[in-house]
Amino acid sequence: xxxxxxxxxxxxxxxxxxxxxxxxxxxxxxxxxxxxxxxxxxxxxxxxxxxxxxxxxxxxxxxxxxxxxxxxxxxxxxxxxxxxxxxxxxxxxxxxxxxxxxxxxxxxxxxxxxxxxxxxxxxxxxxxxxxxxxxxxxxxxxxxxxxxxxxxxxxxxxxxxxxxxxxxxxxxxxxxxxxxxxxxxxxxxxxxxxxxxxxxxxxxxxxxxxxxxxxxxxxxxxxxxxxxxxxxxxxxxxxxxxxxxxxxxxxxxxxxxxxxxxxxxxxxxxxxxxxxxxxxxxxxxxxxxxxxxxxxxxxxxxxxxxxxxxxxxxxxxxxxxxxxxxxxxxxxxxxxxxxxxxxxxxxxxxxxxxxxxxxxxxxxxxxxxxxxxxxxxxxxxxxxxxxxxxxxxxxxxxxxxxxxxxxxxxxxxxxxxxxxxxxxxxxxxxxxxxxxxxxxxxxxxxxxxxxxxxxxxxxxxxxxxxxxxxxxxxxxxxxxxxxxxxxxxxxxxxxxxxxxxxxxxxxxxxxxxxxxxxxxxxxxxxxxxxxxxxxxxxxxxxxxxxxxxxxxxxxxxxxxxxxxxxxxxxxxxxx
Amino acid sequence: xxxxxxxxxxxxxxxxxxxxxxxxxxxxxxxxxxxxxxxxxxxxxxxxxxxxxxxxxxxxxxxxxxxxxxxxxxxxxxxxxxxxxxxxxxxxxxxxxxxxxxxxxxxxxxxxxxxxxxxxxxxxxxxxxxxxxxxxxxxxxxxxxxxxxxxxxxxxxxxxxxxxxxxxxxxxxxxxxxxxxxxxxxxxxxxxxxxxxxxxxxxxxxxxxxxxxxxxxxxxxxxxxxxxxxxxxxxxxxxxxxxxxxxxxxxxxxxxxxxxxxxxxxxxxxxxxxxxxxxxxxxxxxxxxxxxxxxxxxxxxxxxxxxxxxxxxxxxxxxxxxxxxxxxxxxxxxxx
Ligand SMILES: [Zn+2]
Numbered sequence: 083x084x085x086x087x088x089x090x091x092x093x094x095x096x097x098x099x100x101x102x103x104x105x106x107x108x109x110x111x112x113x114x115x116x117x118x119x120x121x122x123x124x125x126x127x128x129x130x131x132x133x134x135x136x137x138x139x140x141x142x143x144x145x146x147x148x149x150x151x152x153x154x155x156x157x158x159x160x161x162x163x164x165x166x167x168x169x170x171x172x173x174x175x176x177x178x179x180x181x182x183x184x185x186x187x188x189x190x191x192x193x194x195x196x197x198x199x200x201x202x203x204x205x206x207x208x209x210x211x212x213x214x215x216x217x218x219x220x221x222x223x224x225x226x227x228x229x230x231x232x233x234x235x236x237x238x239x240x241x242x243x244x245x246x247x248x249x250x251x252x253x254x255x256x257x258x259x260x261x262x263x264x265x266x267x268x269x270x271x272x273x274x275x276x277x278x279x280x281x282x283x284x285x286x287x288x289x290x291x292x293x294x295x296x297x298x299x300x301x302x303x304x305x306x307x308x309x310x311x312x313x314x315x316x317x318x319x320x321x322x323x324x325x326x327x328x329x330x331x332x333x334x335x336x337x338x339x340x341x342x343x344x345x346x347x348x349x350x351x352x353x354x355x356x357x358x359x360x361x362x363x364x365x366x367x368x369x370x371x372x373x374x375x376x377x378x379x380x381x382x383x384x385x386x387x388x389x390x391x392x393x394x395x396x397x398x399x400x401x402x403x404x405x406x407x408x409x410x411x412x413x414x415x416x417x418x419x420x421x422x423x424x425x426x427x428x429x430x431x432x433x434x435x436x437x438x439x440x441x442x443x444x445x446x447x448x449x450x451x452x453x454x455x456x457x458x459x460x461x462x463x464x465x466x467x468x469x470x471x472x473x474x475x476x477x478x479x480x481x482x483x484x485x486x487x488x489x490x491x492x493x494x495x496x497x498x499x500x501x502x503x504x505x506x507x508x509x510x511x512x513x514x515x516x517x518x519x520x521x522x523x524x525x526x527x528x529x530x531x532x533x534x535x536x537x538x539x540x541x542x543x544x545x546x547x548x549x550x551x552x553x554x555x556x557x558x559x560x561x562x563x564x565x566x567x568x569x570x571x572x573x574x575x576x577x578x579x580x581x582x583x584x585x586x587x588x589x590x591x592x593x594x595x596x597x598x599x600x601x602x603x604x605x606x607x608x609x610x611x612x613x614x615x616x617x618x619x620x621x622x623x624x625x626x627x628x629x630x631x632x633x634x635x636x637x638x639x640x641x642x643x644x645x646x647x648x649x650x651x652x653x654x655x656x657x
Numbered sequence: 658x659x660x661x662x663x664x665x666x667x668x669x670x671x672x673x674x675x676x677x678x679x680x681x682x683x684x685x686x687x688x689x690x691x692x693x694x695x696x697x698x699x700x701x702x703x704x705x706x707x708x709x710x711x712x713x714x715x716x717x718x719x720x721x722x723x724x725x726x727x728x729x730x731x732x733x734x735x736x737x738x739x740x741x742x743x744x745x746x747x748x749x750x751x752x753x754x755x756x757x758x759x760x761x762x763x764x765x766x767x768x769x770x771x772x773x774x775x776x777x778x779x780x781x782x783x784x785x786x787x788x789x790x791x792x793x794x795x796x797x798x799x800x801x802x803x804x805x806x807x808x809x810x811x812x813x814x815x816x817x818x819x820x821x822x823x824x825x826x827x828x829x830x831x832x833x834x835x836x837x838x839x840x841x842x843x844x845x846x847x848x849x850x851x852x853x854x855x856x857x858x859x860x861x862x863x864x865x866x867x868x869x870x871x872x873x874x875x876x877x878x879x880x881x882x883x884x885x886x887x888x889x890x891x892x893x894x895x896x897x898x899x900x901x902x903x904x905x906x907x908x909x910x911x912x913x914x915x916x917x918x919x920x921x922x923x924x925x926x927x928x929x930x931x932x933x934x935x936x937x938x939x940x941x942x943x944x945x946x947x948x949x950x951x952x953x954x955x956x957x958x959x960x961x962x963x964x965x966x967x968x969x970x971x972x973x974x975x976x977x978x979x980x981x982x983x984x985x986x987x988x989x990x991x992x993x
Contacts, residue, residue, distance in 0.1 A: 546660045
C-alpha cells in the first residue's frame with residue numbers, strides 16, 4: 083500500500099483540479115470522504131485506497147444513495163471498470179485516481195430518464211438484485227413473453243422452485259433436469275404482471291408490502307389495475323404468493339420478483355396484511371435461448387439436427403462439446419457396449435462402464451442430465467448397425483450435419499459415396515486419431531465445393547484407393563494391438579488425443595452449420611512423433627514435410643477435388 | 658486405371674545402364690589402357706570422355722549382353738593441321754589392332770568388337786575429335802580407310818551439346834529424370850519388338866530425339882506437400898500418341914503404295930534427319946509397332962486390376978516389367 087503522505091498529496095491535487103474537498107477519515111489511514119455536487123443531488127463519496135492500489139483502482143462508494151444507480155451495488159460501491167479487461171499503467175497512480183474519480187462521476191450522472199440508464203440497468207439489474215435476494219426461482223417463461231397479466235403456479239420440490247406456463251412442464255423440468263423427486267412437491271400461486279413502461283425498483287435490503295403494492299399500481303394500466311385490485315381484495319388467512327414483475331426494457335423484459343408471505347389468525351384482505359414479509363427473489367431463466375446466450379452458444383444452432391456415428395473415445399467428446407456449443411438435437415448411433423478396458427479414454431467414467439450398457443444410451447443419459455433442453459436419440463431401434471442405418475437415404479436427408487467418429491475409413495467412404503451419389507446435400511465430417519499422439523484429423527466434405535472424402539483416399543496418378551493421404555504415419559504399418567484376441571484389438575492413443583480431435587471436429591462442425599465453411603476443409607492437429615518413433619514406427623513424408631516447413635500444431639487446408647477421384651469424376655460427368 | 662508407377666520404377670531399375678555400372682566401366686577402361694599404352698609416338702596427346710546414351714543417362718542394358726559403349730577421344734590438335742581425319746583415326750586403330758578380335762574404322766568412329774573367352778561380346782565406339790582448333794569449336798573425324806577425299810571430313814560437332822540441350826529442356830531435374838526413364842522404356846520396347854540388324858529399328862538417338870520433340874513431363878502435385886508424383890505411364894502413353902501423330906503418308910514409287918513415314922532432326926548440330934537411313938517400309942513397320950504399343954496402353958487404362966495392367970506392360974516391354982498382385986485392402990492408421 084502507498085504511504086499516507088503520498089495519498090494525501092494525490093487527494094490534495096484532486097481537490098484542486100476537480101473542485102472538491104475530500105478529507106481523510108481519522109480512523110482509516112487510506113480512506114478519504116467528501117461531497118460532490120451533481121446536477122440533481124449532492125452525494126457523499128468515499129475514496130478508499132486500502133486495496134492493492136495502484137495495482138487496482140481506488141474503491142469509490144456512495145454513502146447516501148437514495149435511488150438505483152447502475153454500476154452501484156447495495157453497499158454503495160461503484161463498479162468503475164471491469165478490471166479484468168484492463169491493463170493498468172500502475173506507474174501512474176495519480177492518473178489512476180483521476181480516472182477513477184471521473185469515471186465515478188460519469189456513472190453517477192447517468193440520467194435516469196436516458197436510454198443509457200435503461201440499458202445499463204437492464205444489463206446489471208439481475209446481478210445487483212441477486213445480492214439482495216434470499217430465494218431463487220427458476221423460470222421457463224419464454225411462452226409468456228409479452229403477457230400483461232397471468233396467474234401461474236410455482237412448483238416447489240426438493241428446495242427448487244420453478245415456474246412454467248403450465249404445471250406439467252415445471253414438473254418435467256424438475257424431474258429431468260434438476261433430478262428432484264416430486265413426492266413432496268407444493269404449488270405456490272404466482273402472479274405475472276407486465277409494467278406499462280420501464281421502471282426499476284431501487285435495490286434495498288428490505289421492502290414493505292405497502293411500498294411494493296404502490297410501486298406496482300403506479301406502473302400498470304387501468305385494466306391491469308382492475309385485476310390486481312381484485313387480487314388485493316381477496317380474503318386469506320395465509321398468503322404465500324410470488325409476484326413476477328415483467329419490466330419492458332431494451333431487448334428483453336427484466337423480471338423482478340418478490341415472494342410475499344403472511345400468516346394471520348383470521349381471514350384478512352390481502353391488501354391489509356401490513357405485517358407481510360416481502361422478499362426479493364432472483365429469477366433464473368432456464369429457457370433455452372437464455373441459457374445459450376449466457377454460455378456464448380449460438381441459438382441458431384438449436385434448430386440444427388446432427389447425426390453422430392460412433393461415440394467411443396472421440397465421439398463421446400464430440401457429443402459433449404456439441405451439446406455445450408448449443409446443438410439441441412443429436413442422434414447418436416453406436417452399436418458397442420461401454421466396457422471397462424477402454425474407459426480411461428472415454429467421456430464417461432468407470433461407473434458408467436460397470437453398467438454394461440450401450441455407449442449411445444449412456445452418453446444420452448449423461449448429456450441429458452448435464453444440459454437441459456437437449457434432445458438425444460440414441461437410435462436404439464433395430465441393431466444399431468451403421469451399415470444398415472445409412473441405407474435409409476430419406477432419413478439421412480433430414481440431418482443438417484453427419485459426423486462420423488467411427489474411425490472406420492471403409493464405412494466413412496461408403497457414407498461419402500451414398501451422399502454424393504444420391505445427391506444428399508448434408509455436410510459430412512469425419513474425424514479420427516492417429517496413433518501414439520502424433521495427431522488427429524477432422525475433414526468436412528459435401529459442403530458447397532471442394533473435394534469429397536474419397537479424394538483424400540485416391541492416389542494422385544490413378545484411381546487406386548490409398549490410405550488417408552494426409553496421414554502422419556508411414557503406410558503399411560500395423561498399429562492394432564491386441565489385448566485379448568481380435569475382439570480386444572485397439573490402437574495406442576490417449577484421451578487427450580481424442581479430446582483434441584473432438585475439439586477440432588466440433589469447431590469445424592459449427593463452421594459448417596453456420597455456413598462459414600463452404601469448401602471442403604481438412605483440419606489436423608500435429609503432435610510429437612517421439613512416442614511413435616520410440617515404438618519403432620515411422621512417420622509419413624507429409625509429417626516430415628510439415629516438420630520441415632515450420633512446426634505448427636494445427637493445420638487447416640481446403641481440400642481440392644482430386645482429378646482421379648472416381649466419385650467426383652462421376653459427379654462431374656452427371657452434371 | 659491403376660497405379661503401376663512403382664512397377665515402372667522397378668522396371669527402370671532393371672533396365673537402366675547407369676554411369677556407375679561397373680561392368681561397363683571395366684570394359685571401357687581395359688580398352689582405354691590399351692590405347693594409351695600402344696598409341697604411336699607420332700600421335701598427338703588425347704583425353705577421353707563418355708558420350709552417347711551412357712553419358713546422357715538414357716542407356717539401357719543390352720538384351721544379349723552386347724554393350725554399346727561410346728567413348729569420345731579429344732586430340733589436342735587443330736584440324737587444319739590434319740587435312741585427313743582418317744589419319745587421326747588410324748592412330749587409334751593401330752594402337753588397338755591385334756589385341757582384339759576386330760578393330761574397324763567406321764564412318765563416325767573406330768569400333769572395337771571384343772570377346773574374351775566366355776565373356777559376352779561387346780563393342781566400344783571411339784569417336785575422334787580435334788579439340789584444339791583456332792575457332793575454339795570441336796570437330797569430329799569422319800571417313801573410312803578407303804573413302805574418297807570428299808568423305809574424309811572434319812565435321813563441326815560438340816558431343817556435349819545434346820546433353821546441354823537436354824538439360825535446358827526442363828528446369829526440374831526430376832522432370833529430366835522422367836524424360837530419361839521414358840527414353841529408356843522406349844529403347845527397351847525397341848529391343849523387344851525389332852530385329853536390330855540393319856536399319857530395321859529406329860536408333861537409340863532417333864528415339865531420344867523424338868522424345869526431345871514430343872515428351873512432356875507428367876505428374877500430379879499433392880496439395881498437401883506440393884510434391885510432384887510422377888506418372889510414367891501417362892508420360893509414355895502421351896509420347897507414343899504424339900509420335901504416332903507425327904507420321905505422314907508418303908507414296909513409295911518403288912513399292913507402289915503409301916507408307917507412313919517420319920522425320921526427326923537431331924535437335925543440335927548437325928541437325929540431320931535421324932530416320933534418313935530407314936526405308937519407307939521400315940518406317941511403316943515402326944509406325945505399326947508404335948500403334949500396337951499405343952493400343953496396349955489404351956487397353957491398360959481401362960483395366961482396374963493391377964495384374965492385367967502389368968500383363969499388358971509385359972507385352973510391351975518384356976519380362977523385365979514386373980508382374981504385380983492385387984490387394985483388396987490398404988492399411989490404415991485411423992481410429993476413434
Ligand atoms: Zn472426390
